[in-house]
Amino acid sequence: MRQADKHIYVHVPFCDGKCIYCGFFSELYDPLTVHRYSEALGREFDLLSDEGKYSPETLYFGGGTPSILSEEALEELLNTVLARVDTKNLREWTIEANPGTLSPVKLRLLKTAGVNRVSIGVQSFDDRVLKSIGRRHCSADVADAVIAVRGAGIKNIGIDLIACLPGVDDRLWSKTLEQALSLAPTHVSVYALTVENDTKLELLVNSGTVSLASDDHILRTIALTESTLQEHGFGRYEISNFCRSGYECLHNVSFWQGDDYLGFGPSASSRDGFARWTNRPQTGEYVSCLSEGVRPQHEAEVLSRESDSAERFMFSFRLAQGVDLAEFCRKHGVDNAQAEKWSRVLSSLARNGVVEADGQRWRLTSRGKELADYVAGELLVC
Ligand code: SF4
Incomplete structure (x- = not known):
């Protein structure tokens, strides 16, 4: 499955x-x-x-x-x-x-x-x-x-x-x-x-x-x-x-947490491995495609391993439990160079009081929760 x-x-x-x-x-x-x-x-x-x-x-x-x-x-x-x-x-x-x-x-x-x-x-x-x-x-x-x-x-x-x-x-x-x-x-x-x-x-x-x-x-x-x-x-x-x-x-x-999912119906999005796709938003077009046996995709792309893991990493930070960096890298095949870059950015964000570490687990501070988009942006570009 x-x-x-x-x-x-x-x-x-x-x-x-x-x-x-x-x-x-x-x-x-x-x-x-x-x-x-x-x-x-x-x-x-x-x-x-x-x-x-x-x-x-x-x-x-x-x-x-x-x-x-x-x-x-x-x-x-x-x-x-x-x-x-x-x-x-x-x-x-x-x-x-x-x-x-x-x-x-x-x-x-x-x-x-x-x-x-x-x-x-x-x-x-x-x-x-x-x-x-x-x-x-x-x-x-x-x-x-x-x-x-x-x-x-x-x-x-x-x-x-x-x-x-x-x-x-x-x-x-x-x-x-x-x-x-x-x-x-x-x-x-x-x-x-x-x-x-x-x-x-x-x-x-x-x-x-x-x-x-x-x-x-x-x-x-x-x-x-x-x-x-x-x-x-x-x-x-x-x-x-x-x-x-x-x-x-x-x-x-x-x-x-970064798990894959399938979305069905008009405008629904899916994430399957490195693949992302979104269905056509109009119900009429969605129905027409499927009556011809065609998948109703509107947008589709295959991400690089780096972009895929960065997206999942960024979303994980929304959770209060935060992210165990080592475990995340193991699960998503993130190489050492990328793990070190994230580690450096997180240390710098910690000095600004927006994230905090508990061993390998990083999470947003109270202040960081109100600046989650900023944290996500920093992690995405590094
Ligand atoms: S228009 Fe419909 S989908 Fe949009 S917010 Fe209102 S109830 Fe929800």
């Missing part, structure tokens, strides 16, 4: 609208397109299969909004995947869901299929803020969603929030964290708002209609988030992710 078969991502590119900040590929939900998408997805699994059924350790349905599918469409999608995936080695199966889109029937289908983790796109608990960023749910839908997921027997529930949204001050952010914690999730993700190209948010910022948070505000928000969540037993296991002990998202951890 290929290493990449162990971690499978399925992109479900449908939403019931467009959030103003969203840079992901998604299109409006349409039942006929979803049916064609599911058929094409099955073909893509078949084209990439090297020996019968896949037997992944983690499976992740992301989007888009996978939970927007009708009950019939969700059942078709699950059957398409389960016909090609053996779940005997599966440790984690996550689905992303938005509040207001989960019915008891959908949850029963998910639970029966083997889904054991739901990541809920909450973003904010303030109805005024939710409306201003183009979300289609309201705060009350969040509690309903958490109760329904738990009631269906899925106990591993993540809440995803966006920090530093326009109009959210320290007091409102504090309340947001309290409201999230009151729902007793196992996992909380907090990403600060960023402006992606070609989004409505970009237009609003460029026209001066919306102002972004200052650097000070962002740092204060991150500090408040970390201290509040830690007080409630959540560890910051990755720069933007917090969880109760034992509830790390295994799929995402495998990515940050």
Whole structure:
């Protein structure tokens, strides 16, 4: 079995609208397109299969909004995947869901299929803020969603929030964290708002209609988030992710640790050895390619050993556990010259207080966590 078969991502590119900040590929939900998408997805699994059924350790349905599918469409999608995936080695199966889109029937289908983790796109608990960023749910839908997921027997529930949204001050952010914690999730993700190209948010910022948070505000928000969540037993296991002990998202951890993975569906990316590829983003083109028996690749490249290991090394630093340099070099075939270069750069970063060493294991300091992109850049160019 290929290493990449162990971690499978399925992109479900449908939403019931467009959030103003969203840079992901998604299109409006349409039942006929979803049916064609599911058929094409099955073909893509078949084209990439090297020996019968896949037997992944983690499976992740992301989007888009996978939970927007009708009950019939969700059942078709699950059957398409389960016909090609053996779940005997599966440790984690996550689905992303938005509040207001989960019915008891959908949850029963998910639970029966083997889904054991739901990541809920909450973003904010303030109805005024939710409306201003183009979300289609309201705060009350969040509690309903958490109760329904738990009631269906899925106990591993993540809440995803966006920090530093326009109009959210320290007091409102504090309340947001309290409201999230009151729902007793196992996992909380907090990403600060960023402006992606070609989004409505970009237009609003460029026209001066919306102002972004200052650097000070962002740092204060991150500090408040970390201290509040830690007080409630959540560890910051990755720069933007917090969880109760034992509830790390295994799929995402495998990515940050540098494991290979396969991505299926429009715009999904894959990493298999030195190869990287990304699928065509438009569902129509994705479906057309697969109906002709052609892989729907949009971009593909084969990295050199140096670029491959540098990319994996850089991502590993996002994890609180850091990276054991000697072990990493052994695992990824990094030569002594490159290992020494990284060692020199890390020593220099340590003098600046952004990384620290514990034997051979290097990790970001508190200050380094806020400068992770800078650290990644330094490691990438050396
Ligand atoms: S729900 Fe998610 S994928 Fe859909 S538009 Fe909003 S941010 Fe983008």
